[in-house]
Amino acid sequence: MNQPQFAVFGHPVAHSLSPRIHARFAEDNAIALDYIGIEASAESFAEQLAAFGAAGGHGANITLPLKQLAMAQCAQLSEFATRAGAVNTMTRLPDGGWQGDNTDGAGLVRDLTERHALDLRGRRTLILGAGGAARAAAFALLDAGIADLTIVNRTPERADALSDAIGLPRRVHTRYWKDMPTCGGFELIVNATSAGHDRTTLDLPISLMTTHSLCYDLSYGAAAFAFIAWAQAARARRALDGLGMLVEQAAEHRAVHFVTDPRHAQWKTCRRALHPTDRRKPLRPVRQT
Numbered sequence: 021m022n023q024p025q026f027a028v029f030g031h032p033v034a035h036s037l038s039p040r041i042h043a044r045f046a047e048d049n050a051i052a053l054d055y056i057g058i059e060a061s062a063e064s065f066a067e068q069l070a071a072f073g074a075a076g077g078h079g080a081n082i083t084l085p086l087k088q089l090a091m092a093q094c095a096q097l098s099e100f101a102t103r104a105g106a107v108n109t110m111t112r113l114p115d116g117g118w119q120g121d122n123t124d125g126a127g128l129v130r131d132l133t134e135r136h137a138l139d140l141r142g143r144r145t146l147i148l149g150a151g152g153a154a155r156a157a158a159f160a161l162l163d164a165g166i167a168d169l170t171i172v173n174r175t176p177e178r179a180d181a182l183s184d185a186i187g188l189p190r191r192v193h194t195r196y197w198k199d200m201p202t203c204g205g206f207e208l209i210v211n212a213t214s215a216g217h218d219r220t221t222l223d224l225p226i227s228l229m230t231t232h233s234l235c236y237d238l239s240y241g242a243a244a245f246a247f248i249a250w251a252q253a254a255r256a257r258r259a260l261d262g263l264g265m266l267v268e269q270a271a272e273h274r275a276v277h278f279v280t281d282p283r284h285a286q287w288k289t290c291r292r293a294l295h296p297t298d299r300r301k302p303l304r305p306v307r308q309t
Contacts, residue, residue, distance in 0.1 A: 026055040027072060029065060029090075030083035032217070033057040035241060037263075038081055041270050062089055069093055073112055080110040081273060084214055087122075087152025094120030104159050105185060106152030109273050124153060125160025127269025128238070128262075133164070135264055138234065141165035146203070146228060149212035150178040153238050157210055158186060166208065172197055174213075205230035209251070216243030222250070229254045238262040 028038040034057065042055040060068045065086050072080065082090045090107035091097065095117030101107050107120035132138045145166045147154050150173040158169060168191045173179035179194040186192050195203055206228055215222050216239050235251035235258070237244035244261035251259035 025053050025076065025078045026080065027058045027077060028055075028081040028083060029058050029060045029069065029086055031059060031061050031085060033059050033083065035243070036083060037240075037266060038083075038270060041267065042274075045270070045274055060086065062086065065089055066093060069110075069118075073116065073118070078112050079273075081270075082108045082110065084153070084217060085151070087124075088155075091120060094118045096120065098122065100125060100156075100159070103185075104152075104156040106155050108152070108156070108269065122156050123269040123272030124156035124238075124265070125163075126272050127265045127267075128157055128236075129160050129164045130268040131260075131264035132234075132236070135268075136258070136260065140208070142167045143207040144168055144170075144205075145208040145210065146170045146172065146206040147210045147212055148172055148222065148224075149214075150175070150182045151212065151214070154210075154212035155182055155185070157212055157238065158182060158192075161208075161210075162186065162188065162191065167191070168193070170195055170203060170206070172200060172203075201225040201227055203228065205233065207232050207234065209233060209235045209256075211235070211237040211239070211244075211247045214239075216246055222247065224250055224254075226254045229256060232257055234258045234260070236260045236262070238265060240266060 026042060028036050030036060036057050039055045039057055046053045058068060058072065062085060069080070087106040087108055090110060091105065094107060094110065095113060096119045098121040101120050101122040104122045104125065107122055108124050109121040111119040113119055133140060140161060143166045145161055145168070147158055147169060150171060158171065162169060171179045171182055171192065171194045174197050176194065176196055183192050183194050207230060209228060213222065233256045235247070235256045237247045240261040240263040248259045248261060
């Protein structure tokens, strides 16, 4: 087959490491597959996805800013994708439709709890952003037992909509961006905004930090530099980018398509998929001592 069987759709998509990670997985497991990146804007995504499927595409990963739009292209949705209101994994059905799933939340929690040995239970948590990635993170972290969640977004209506969708008013709250200096400290701060991709600044107050704060950017590479730098300057106990989440959600993607155990994601194997120049900070976790 000349056309790619698997792809990641996004805008931009050139930065994505997914093709290399999945190529390494295929090589290590003697699986024949092609996996490429497809640049797709919000306006062209539906047409490009249809063309990909018509050419024999079997499955796709979805990244910014298409995760919520992808839901509308799915004939079937998993329970978590329905709750999160966003899709990052699509599987071609026998009748030509698409099954939508969301592995971002599972990937985030596995990276935090298994690779970094973090106990999420009882943590006061802040999420910056209210898009598709934020939605998956919010539901997954609440399921994992965080104490309460504050959602802040530059467009407050989107934060309110996410809070309403979660439906836990005693545990989930929203605040205006300008009010963050009065929010107090958080033990877990998750950046789910697209600021790093858009090269915009977040202007976060240091008062969000406690002596035990862990800061996590769902993006990785250059898109996470500014948030990681802020976290280090504010003396976060730990500052991590989202490369581990990418690896873990890729393992979940493989479990969907190849019935593999997602626990066999194996960081070192996926790391070998990355060119040495991609290993500079903050592609690897940053720990403040």
